[in-house]
Amino acid sequence: MTEAPADRGRPIPGIEAWERPVVVLNPVPGAPTAADSHLGGPLLWPADEPWPWCESGHSGYVQVQDCENDRVPHFAAAQFYRRDFPELPFPDGTDLLQVLFCPLYHRANGGPGVRLHWRASGSVGAVLTDVPAPALREPEFFPRPMVFEPERTTEYPAPDELPEEMVATFSFLQDPDDHDDHDEWPDLARGSKIGGWTAWYHTERPEGRCSECGAPVPQGLALSSSERKPGEKAGWLFGDHGSLNVFLCSNDPRHPFTVEVD
Numbered sequence: 001m002t003e004a005p006a007d008r009g010r011p012i013p014g015i016e017a018w019e020r021p022v023v024v025l026n027p028v029p030g031a032p033t034a035a036d037s038h039l040g041g042p043l044l045w046p047a048d049e050p051w052p053w054c055e056s057g058h059s060g061y062v063q064v065q066d067c068e069n070d071r072v073p074h075f076a077a078a079q080f081y082r083r084d085f086p087e088l089p090f091p092d093g094t095d096l097l098q099v100l101f102c103p104l105y106h107r108a109n110g111g112p113g114v115r116l117h118w119r120a121s122g123s124v125g126a127v128l129t130d131v132p133a134p135a136l137r138e139p140e141f142f143p144r145p146m147v148f149e150p151e152r153t154t155e156y157p158a159p160d161e162l163p164e165e166m167v168a169t170f171s172f173l174q175d176p177d178d179h180d181d182h183d184e185w186p187d188l189a190r191g192s193k194i195g196g197w198t199a200w201y202h203t204e205r206p207e208g209r210c211s212e213c214g215a216p217v218p219q220g221l222a223l224s225s226s227e228r229k230p231g232e233k234a235g236w237l238f239g240d241h242g243s244l245n246v247f248l249c250s251n252d253p254r255h256p257f258t259v260e261v262d
């Protein structure tokens, strides 16, 4: 567990309420199958269910130009079984989260288009093997196959995400020339992770509310360009060597989710 942040050695009243569990995924190269949790491996996708294609929302980026009207198949970015990651908010009756990317740039996300499927793995019979390969693609969105060496801990948000009344009491923030104490604030996991807080890098955005039910939409899943040991880079690149953060409705993760690349 991460030690609670302190203000020049003094405890911060109420800070405990801001501690969140986090699973640091630590991806490592592997040869996952559809029966495994992974990045970039085969999905447990029913042979009799149409593979999802992306028809809109993408635009030209680095490798591909003039693709607004092209229809492209999604590709497997990740899947997570509940037996491995019970921390994900699986809806009742589901035990598998599948993450698919559009291989083209979606300006609204600042990265690839993202699609989530919450599935009951037990109801999948024959598995689709003939997965369509995208003819148009941004190569930097593709990971190599990775499995996980997860590490479970907790983390606190950066001061910018705490209430102003609390931050106003921090003596180390009163002295703009004193950066040493700021450096003692516990760092967030900047690699791929489940839960925890967003490791904002270029921007800071408050966690929003669900567009469908109004519930809080906390950080759910981060997929990252770089990892901390023992994790290794999956080979994909989001934004400026940042993370693709998926925010999930705390009431029902099947409600519209938001994606922020930072």
Ligand SMILES: [Zn+2]
Pocket: 054, 055, 056, 057, 058, 102, 103, 104, 106, 113
């Ligand atoms: Zn797309």
Ligand SMILES: [Zn+2]
Pocket: 210, 211, 212, 213, 214, 215, 249, 250, 251, 252, 255
């Ligand atoms: Zn909702």
Ligand SMILES: [Zn+2]
Pocket: 240
């Ligand atoms: Zn930068």
